[in-house]
Amino acid sequence: MSYERLDRQLKAFSERLIEAVGLNEQETGKVATLVAAEVGFLESGARADVHAAGPVPLKDRLHELQAFQAWMDVASTVRGSPAVTRAQVVVQNYVCFVYLNEACFRALRKVSKSGSVTRRCCAYLTDNPVRAFRNAIAHANWTYAPGFRGLVYWARKDSDPEEALSRFAVSQGDLDFWQALSRGVAYAAYTSIEAAESRRTLSS
Numbered sequence: 001m002s003y004e005r006l007d008r009q010l011k012a013f014s015e016r017l018i019e020a021v022g023l024n025e026q027e028t029g030k031v032a033t034l035v036a037a038e039v040g041f042l043e044s045g046a047r048a049d050v051h052a053a054g055p056v057p058l059k060d061r062l063h064e065l066q067a068f069q070a071w072m073d074v075a076s077t078v079r080g081s082p083a084v085t086r087a088q089v090v091v092q093n094y095v096c097f098v099y100l101n102e103a104c105f106r107a108l109r110k111v112s113k114s115g116s117v118t119r120r121c122c123a124y125l126t127d128n129p130v131r132a133f134r135n136a137i138a139h140a141n142w143t144y145a146p147g148f149r150g151l152v153y154w155a156r157k158d159s160d161p162e163e164a165l166s167r168f169a170v171s172q173g174d175l176d177f178w179q180a181l182s183r184g185v186a187y188a189a190y191t192s193i194e195a196a197e198s199r200r201t202l203s204s
Contacts, residue, residue, distance in 0.1 A: 027117055
C-alpha cells in the first residue's frame with residue numbers, strides 16, 4: 001500500500017485529525033508520508049528501540065500488518081454475511097488497538113520527536129479514549145451498540161485497578177477514524193524503519 005493511498009484515506013478524517021489529534025490542516029493531507037519521513041530520520045538507536053518493543057522481528061510484524069490489510073480488502077467485498085462482518089470487527093479491533101498498541105505506538109511515542117506528527121498521533125492512539133477502548137477489547141468487555149451503529153464497552157477511566165468499570169460507547173464514525181489512523185501510522189512507521197535499516201545494511 002502506498003503512502004499516498006493512506007494519505008487520501010486519512011484526509012477524509014481531517015476535522016478529527018485537527019480537533020482530536022492536534023494536527024494542522026496541511027498535515028492532515030499527508031499523515032502517512034510525514035510519519036514515514038519522521039521515522040526514517042530517527043537515529044538508528046531510536047529505530048532499534050522500536051525493534052526491541054518485543055521479541056517478534058519487525059519484518060514479521062510488517063508481514064502481519066500486510067496480511068491484515070489483505071484480509072480487510074477481501075472482507076470488505078463480502079456483503080450480507082453476519083459471520084464475516086463479526087470476524088472483521090474482532091480482527092480489526094485486535095490488530096489496530098491491542099497488537100499495534102503494544103508492538104508499535106508505545107515505543108514510537110517514546111522515541112519520536114516532541115511536536116512531530118508521529119508523536120501526536122501515537123499520543124492520541126495510546127491515551128483515552130482509545131486507551132480505554134483498547135483495554136476493553138483486550139479484556140473482552142465490549143459488545144455491539146443497538147442497531148450495530150457502533151460499539152459499547154466497559155473500562156476504567158484511570159489506571160487504578162480498584163476503580164469500577166464505566167460504560168462507554170463509540171460511534172462507527174469515530175471507530176473508523178481510530179482504525180484508519182492506527183493502520184496508517186503503523187504501516188508508514190514499519191515500512192520506513194525497514195527501508196532505513198536496509199539502506200544502513202547496504203552501506204556498511
